[in-house]
Structure formats: structure tokens, C-alpha cells
Amino acid sequence: MNAMLSSLTVIGIDVGGARKGLHAVALRDGKYHAQMASRDAEALVAWCVEKMAARWIAVDAPCRWRPGHETRAAERELNRQGIRCFFTPTRAKAVAHPKNYYGWMLQGEAVFAALERTHPLATPTTLASSPGCFETYPHAITWHLRGGSAEVKEKRAQRLALLQQCGVSCEELRDQDLIDSALCALVAHQALNAKPMHHYGDFKSGLIWVPERVRITETPYPSHSRR
Numbered sequence: 001m002n003a004m005l006s007s008l009t010v011i012g013i014d015v016g017g018a019r020k021g022l023h024a025v026a027l028r029d030g031k032y033h034a035q036m037a038s039r040d041a042e043a044l045v046a047w048c049v050e051k052m053a054a055r056w057i058a059v060d061a062p063c064r065w066r067p068g069h070e071t072r073a074a075e076r077e078l079n080r081q082g083i084r085c086f087f088t089p090t091r092a093k094a095v096a097h098p099k100n101y102y103g104w105m106l107q108g109e110a111v112f113a114a115l116e117r118t119h120p121l122a123t124p125t126t127l128a129s130s131p132g133c134f135e136t137y138p139h140a141i142t143w144h145l146r147g148g149s150a151e152v153k154e155k156r157a158q159r160l161a162l163l164q165q166c167g168v169s170c171e172e173l174r175d176q177d178l179i180d181s182a183l184c185a186l187v188a189h190q191a192l193n194a195k196p197m198h199h200y201g202d203f204k205s206g207l208i209w210v211p212e213r214v215r216i217t218e219t220p221y222p223s224h225s226r227r
Contacts, residue, residue: 004065006133008029008055009026009027009033009038009052009053010026010027010055010056010057010180010185010188010189010191010192011048011056011058011185012024012025012058012059012060012180012182012183012186013044013048013058013059013060013081013181013184014060014138014177014184015059015105015107015108015111016107017100017104017107018039018103020039020104020177021037021038022038022039022040022041022107023035023036023037023178023180024036024044024047024048025145025173025178025184025191026052026054026091026180027182027186029186030166030167030168030189031168031169031171032168032169032171032172032173032182033052034052034127034223041107041111041113041114041157044112046159047061050227051165054188055131056132056188056192057119057121057132057134058131058133058134058135058136058185058188058209059112059115059132059133059184060110060135060136060137060138060168060184061104061107061109061111061112061133061136061181062109063090063108063128063134063135063206064088064204064205064206065088065089065090066087066089066090066093066205067138068090069202071087072088072157072205072206073201073202073205074135074161074199074201074207075087075088075199075200075201076139076162076199077173078140078200078208082138082143082145083137083140083143083150084152085139085140087136088105089105091109093104105164105176112133115133116161119132119133120133121133121134122191122207123203123207124199124207126224127197132154134209136187136208136209136210137208138159139157139186140200140208141157141183141184141211142159142162142183143186143197143210144214145162145212145213145214146158146214147164147214155176156176156179158206159179159183159218160173160179162180162183163182163183163225166172166186168182168186187209187210189211190211195212196211196212196214197210197212197214198211198213
């Protein structure tokens, strides 16, 4: 792995089912750099690791299955905070679903398994200290960066605005999957640069990482003029 590239490049991955596939956006030094779409988890991870030499990779998919009768701690905490999210099922329930409703979660499992070889799942002690990956959630990212306000019906506009405030060019982000990938990459960029981070849940059932909450009266990031 190229050490110089790995110190600068991060990637966000939006996980979809068999038909929609996987989308990834790479930021280099906090700026838009590249993107990729694939239905193959191994191919996408190879692009992230071998071609992009990414240091941190943030994935919008559950990193752990529901451990049993009790739901994942991170998802309970998000919902208590007023950040709506799905509850991940057990793996057995996901596999048994007659219409493959949870197929995208199984695809996420494949992504995390492929990443584990070079980018292990982050813990509170390893975040920002070594190459790795972590779970994140675009709706929660938006909620935190907008001071506790995120509207699903306005997600495209709100998420584009956040990216633009951070100086990320959005011209190549032509659909919601790429916008969400870029937002995930933005969180990975924060982790790489040791910015304040917050996690929901516990490592056993899976942590969900987001930026620290910003007050609604504050500007989350410096504004950048678009050229």
C-alpha cells in the first residue's frame, strides 16, 4: 500500500441489494477524488484497498447482526435520540426471508468480511490510529452535523448542502447513492484527521460512528466558494 496515498485517501460505501449494488466515493485530502459502482463486494473492496489505497473506509450497512432476542444497542440508542433507523434482524432471519428483503444487509456482511483482511473494524482505541473500517449511517450523520435536525424528505438537499459546506465538489454525485457514499467518506475523513467523533452502541453488537453533534446555530464547517 502506498503510504502517502493511505495517509490522504478515505472512502464511503453505500450498500444496496443485488439489483442496486454497491457505490463508493473516494475523498483525497478532503476533496472529491473518484467513484466506483459494482455488484461484487470483493471487486469493490479491491478497488478501495489496492487502487485507492484508502486508510479509513466508512460503510452504510450493519457491521453486526442482531445477537439474539435483544436488538442492537446502537439502533436502540439512535431511536431513543429521535434518529429513526431500521432494526437489524438475526442473520438466520435475513437468510430465511422469502423475498430477500435483507439481501442488502447480507451484501454489507460480504463487504465487511472482505475489508477485515486489511481494514479491521474500528474500536474506540483504534479509530484514527491505523487503517480500518467502521459502520456509519447517513441520516444520523446529517442529524449530528445539523445540530439535531434531519428530514428524510429533504435528505438530498440537506446532504448536498453539508458536503458543499465541507468543500466537497458534488458535480459528480449524480444520484442519492453517491451522495450518501460521499457523506460516509466525509465521516471517514474526520476520523482520519482525529476530529471529534461519537459512537452509538457497543463493540459486541456493533458500533455506529458519526461526527460529534454541532449546535444548530453553528456552521458545521467553513464555507467554501464553488469555482
